[in-house]
Amino acid sequence: MSQRQRYAIIGTGALGGLYGAMLARGGHEVHFLLRSDFDHVTKHGLKIESHLGDFELSSVNTHATVDSMPACDVTIVALKTTQNRLLEELLTSPTRDGGVVLVLQNGLDVEADSAAVVGADRVLGGTCFLCTNKVGPGHIRHIDYGRIVFGNYSGALSPAAVRIAEEMVTAGIDANATDDLLLTRWRKLMWNIPFNGLSVALDATTKQLVDDPHAVALIEKIIQEVHGAAAASGIEIPETMIDKTIDSTRTMIPYDSSMRIDYLNRRPMEIEAIFGNPLRAAKKVGAEMPRVEMLYQQLKFIEAMRCDTC
Amino acid sequence: MSQRQRYAIIGTGALGGLYGAMLARGGHEVHFLLRSDFDHVTKHGLKIESHLGDFELSSVNTHATVDSMPACDVTIVALKTTQNRLLEELLTSPTRDGGVVLVLQNGLDVEADSAAVVGADRVLGGTCFLCTNKVGPGHIRHIDYGRIVFGNYSGALSPAAVRIAEEMVTAGIDANATDDLLLTRWRKLMWNIPFNGLSVALDATTKQLVDDPHAVALIEKIIQEVHGAAAASGIEIPETMIDKTIDSTRTMIPYDSSMRIDYLNRRPMEIEAIFGNPLRAAKKVGAEMPRVEMLYQQLKFIEAMRCDTC
Structure with missing residues (x-):
């Protein structure tokens, strides 16, 4: 070598x-x-x-x-x-x-x-x-x-x-x-979008989220939206990954998402990279992600209210 | 008399x-x-x-x-x-x-x-x-x-x-x-659902919500969903009411919604009456309200985390 x-x-x-x-x-x-x-x-x-x-x-x-x-x-x-x-x-x-x-x-x-x-x-x-x-x-x-x-x-x-x-x-x-970099990017977004987003929007740890039935039902719908937008972009991710993303978070050592750490420290959050860009990519191929869009809008509001350095 | x-x-x-x-x-x-x-x-x-x-x-x-x-x-x-x-x-x-x-x-x-x-x-x-x-x-x-x-x-x-x-x-x-009691009920829900819901989910006053462009964009989408579910139920509300609902909140004396007061006092919130029942009614007539459903799930999570007497 x-x-x-x-x-x-x-x-x-x-x-x-x-x-x-x-x-x-x-x-x-x-x-x-x-x-x-x-x-x-x-x-x-x-x-x-x-x-x-x-x-x-x-x-x-x-x-x-x-x-x-x-x-x-x-x-x-x-x-x-x-x-x-x-x-x-x-x-x-x-x-x-x-x-x-x-x-x-x-x-x-x-x-x-x-x-x-x-x-x-x-x-x-x-x-x-x-x-x-x-x-x-x-x-x-x-x-x-x-x-x-x-x-x-x-x-x-x-x-x-x-x-x-x-x-x-x-x-x-x-x-x-x-x-296939795009596949791995969308695969990761299936976790980042619901768990980074909701951990800030609901001010909760990933463990608190996966322990609540209403939060889990919402997480599942959000992951389905991301999965659907990936499919519309020509990225085929096995459907079993939807449940697997939630299940693997159940067994994860309790952990604050990177976005929640930024939020708790009143720093700018990576909203555009994790939410804005996928939303724009989905729109280009005609895929709707209403819940992801709602989470994006909520995070933008939360950041405007809370970030000290934005 | x-x-x-x-x-x-x-x-x-x-x-x-x-x-x-x-x-x-x-x-x-x-x-x-x-x-x-x-x-x-x-x-x-x-x-x-x-x-x-x-x-x-x-x-x-x-x-x-x-x-x-x-x-x-x-x-x-x-x-x-x-x-x-x-x-x-x-x-x-x-x-x-x-x-x-x-x-x-x-x-x-x-x-x-x-x-x-x-x-x-x-x-x-x-x-x-x-x-x-x-x-x-x-x-x-x-x-x-x-x-x-x-x-x-x-x-x-x-x-x-x-x-x-x-x-x-x-x-x-x-x-x-x-x-037409149902018309007046749905008309009121066009305010209650976005403003009660988001004032709790985003921990904000109605004034803070109508002052933020992302929150306003979301509120508009939510009201459209409620308006659409009413229409699917045979309740025709003039479309001008969508903007009017937001505009009248802009000129309203700053005010905490009843749901936010319950939230701040750690009391049960009227989630089923204001969100659950309309969602079930919409489902019966085949109308989708994804953002309203998401707000319902967020509120149920928030109540479980926060309410002292639930």
Whole structure:
């Protein structure tokens, strides 16, 4: 195998910090862009508590701005989509000629902003199925799951995507390359839309939701709408996934959704990426999602009432 | 005109207390059933602050139970529908042979519980378009509007209904008899369903709702669903009423809906009367109300999480 690739992590939060630390532990040169945690991580490194095994990285390549980052083979975008206006500045420097950008963000068509900076053919997109929280400066708690599924934003699966998947698996990450990124995006939306949305709209944990019969009936209808909009877009997801999405949440370790954490911290929520883009995509193919649209409108109202920095 | 009729008020709250006091001021013998306010009102009477003119009733016929109430010509049911299990006990005594029951409750088919006790042909139903709050023991603040529209629960408009309307108008109440009770019920639901429901689901005042573009877009869709279900039930309401319902709320004096007051006080909410019954009626005629159903499910979840006495 050729020399290991160099990685850049744009956004060292719960997700970027975890995967970046696993890659670094696996022997890769990894460069982390940090904001609030820069001083702490530079001094003390990263601390990972994971259900797959705890570890610490004492020496970390930290960067307060992209100016000090070297060109990298793979730039992982792990910012919230609510910060995508920064991508123009953040992606140019670390992504060297021939390097690719792997967008690990929630939602649909979230790769478009990165593609506008580096070109669609250099962009990969991925969805992460994991429960992870940042619990302190440079301190990440990985509670459950861990799978990444990613593929090319445009066109068929490239050798670059396959190589990244191989390196990630070697580093202990449950990574999978797919030739159908849209399928995995819609599959993830079947969870994100009802559970992120209702956990905020009803101010509840996912456990409280799956324990209530009226909430479960609503969740089922919402997932059916998402499933139907995917089908109208030519994405065939087995119907058994509707029940499976609810059942797997019943057995999930109780967990606050990322959107609820943003809501509780009065931060902007990823409403456009997770709700607005799928609604617009569904509309284009003539699919109706009245409950998803209602949830979108409720979240926009809640954000306007509550967000301190919007 | 024949001798004035004797009235019983079952539930001396913001609504029953106001209309009962106006009838008593108009020279009628009115008997009030009270629970928590019995001692206070027996001693100090009723105090009404109204945009139509303030007044006090120093001497009030108060009753702690129906046992002490005389037979009355008209028994006004002004309890919340959440207390309808009490009607069997409460209606028998004050409603004398030939007397009628006037049900002034929110929702659809809310007359059924009273009809089960005294017979459908002795039941009138009415909707009230008014903003009124009980602000202290025996102390009612009537903020805006005041109209009552009522008619017979079964069959055409009866002389009894017309006579009550005449007496109420003489007493200063903006009362109207209608030969289409269902129309006035659905017309009221066009306000109650979006504004009661969303004021609880989004924890907002009606003013906050009509000031937000996403909330207004949702309200409009919800009203369209209610309007469509009415049409499918054979109730033709002019389409201009959709915008008018929103516009009139814009100019309304800022006001907490009755359901939001119940919610804030952790009391049961009138979810079945206002949401459940219309949903069941719509289903019978094949009309879909996905957003109303979603609101119903959200409210049931919220009540289960929050109500202290459910």
